[in-house]
Amino acid sequence: MSDNLLSGLEKLGLDVSGMDNLFAEEKKEPVKKEETAAPVDNTPKETEFLLEKSIRCPMCEKVFKTKNIKSARARRLGADPDLRPRYEYVDPTKYDVDSCPFCGYTAISRFFPGENLTSIQRKALQEGVCAKLTKYINEAPALPETYTYDEAVERYKLALFNAMVKNAKTSEKAYTCLKISWLMRGKVEELEAAENKDEAAIAAARAEESKFYEQAYDGMTKALSTENTPICGMDQSTVEYLLAQMAFKLKKYTESSRLVANILVSQTAGNNVKNKARDLKDELVNAIRAGK
Numbered sequence: 642m643s644d645n646l647l648s649g650l651e652k653l654g655l656d657v658s659g660m661d662n663l664f665a666e667e668k669k670e671p672v673k674k675e676e677t678a679a680p681v682d683n684t685p686k687e688t689e690f691l692l693e694k695s696i697r698c699p700m701c702e703k704v705f706k707t708k709n710i711k712s713a714r715a716r717r718l719g720a721d722p723d724l725r726p727r728y729e730y731v732d733p734t735k736y737d738v739d740s741c742p743f744c745g746y747t748a749i750s751r752f753f754p755g756e757n758l759t760s761i762q763r764k765a766l767q768e769g770v771c772a773k774l775t776k777y778i779n780e781a782p783a784l785p786e787t788y789t790y791d792e793a794v795e796r797y798k799l800a801l802f803n804a805m806v807k808n809a810k811t812s813e814k815a816y817t818c819l820k821i822s823w824l825m826r827g828k829v830e831e832l833e834a835a836e837n838k839d840e841a842a843i844a845a846a847r848a849e850e851s852k853f854y855e856q857a858y859d860g861m862t863k864a865l866s867t868e869n870t871p872i873c874g875m876d877q878s879t880v881e882y883l884l885a886q887m888a889f890k891l892k893k894y895t896e897s898s899r900l901v902a903n904i905l906v907s908q909t910a911g912n913n914v915k916n917k918a919r920d921l922k923d924e925l926v927n928a929i930r931a932g933k
Contacts, residue, residue, distance in 0.1 A: 687787045690715045690731040698741035699755025700763065700771055705743065705781050708736050708788065722921070723886040724879075725823040732827050734820055735793035738800050742781040745774035747799040749820065751874065752813050762807035769806035790828035794849075797821045815860025816873045818853045825850035858887045878910035885921055889928070898925055 693706045716729045726733055740747035746766060748757075758766070785792065801817045803809075828846045832839060861872075861884055870877045881900045888897035904910050904918040 685730050687731050690728075691736065691787065693784065696739060696753075698744060698746055699753070699758060700746040700766060701741060701744040703741065703743045705741055706784055707739050708784060710736050721823075721826075723819075723890065724883055725826065732824075734823050734827065735788045735790065737820065738793070738796045740796050740799060744771040745799070745803075746770060747796065747803045749797075749800055749813070749817055752804075752809070758807070762809075765807050766803065770803055790824055790831060794821060794824050794828075797824065810864070810868060811860050812864035812868055812872045815857050815864055818860060819857035822850045822853040822857055825853065854887065855891065858884065858891060861887070876909075878904055878907055878914045882914050882918060882921075885918065889921060889925060892933075894925055894929055897921070901925065 690711050691708050692711050694709045695704050695706050697704050710728075710731065710733045715731055715733065718727045718729055720726050737750050738747060739750050739753040746753075788796070797817060797820060801814065801821070804814045804817055825846050829843055829850065832843045832846060861880065864872055865877070865880050865884065870880065872880050875883065881904055885897045885900035885904070888894070888900065901918045901922050904915060905922070907915075910918075
């Protein structure tokens, strides 16, 4: 006699083999996991903070487009101790150079207008920049959506080359070097935030930042003693504070202390810059005590 409870059904053509355990565990269908939608990245794109502006080149008179920051859209977060501005989602320093794609005339935006150029400078630029670049800059290339740090640095270096050719004021050359050092600092931050850090690239960027920073410090120090204020839009106390911070970063503590003292006894320095100078004085005292 068969032990299979369903024996006898074979004659109906049914296969009852293996079905002798009446209370076997139910075979449960595997539960399908609900597919979850990928998280949406709502971080604003850098392009959302940029606009294209048409300007006329004072050297070749041609009109070209350049990228600028939407001042009403970008939100300022503050600044580094040496006045490098910080904005949310965008680095405005990358977009503060105007460069004519037709003749190569390039400068930081505040120095670009034609009224800043003397006839001697125009002649020097024509011979030293425009005549040499027009042979391959014949039409304006399409603007990229954004500038990478490397692209921005290249534009600033072209601005520095122009400044040297036209024998610009020391302050203009120094300020351009300062902004290049800020860009290299931004590049370092970007590289350090990457998933796979490129230590060699980080070290190279730091070295470039240091090189241009020292040039900027030397130039701004000279400009403060040879040029009238405002210098690059800054009054004397602001320039002294900037140099005090730069000297501190370069471990020139004696010079930094001297500049801080000048600010604190100044009759014209505002409360804001004096408060910052007091904070820097505390940092100087701690650094000197620690022997850093």
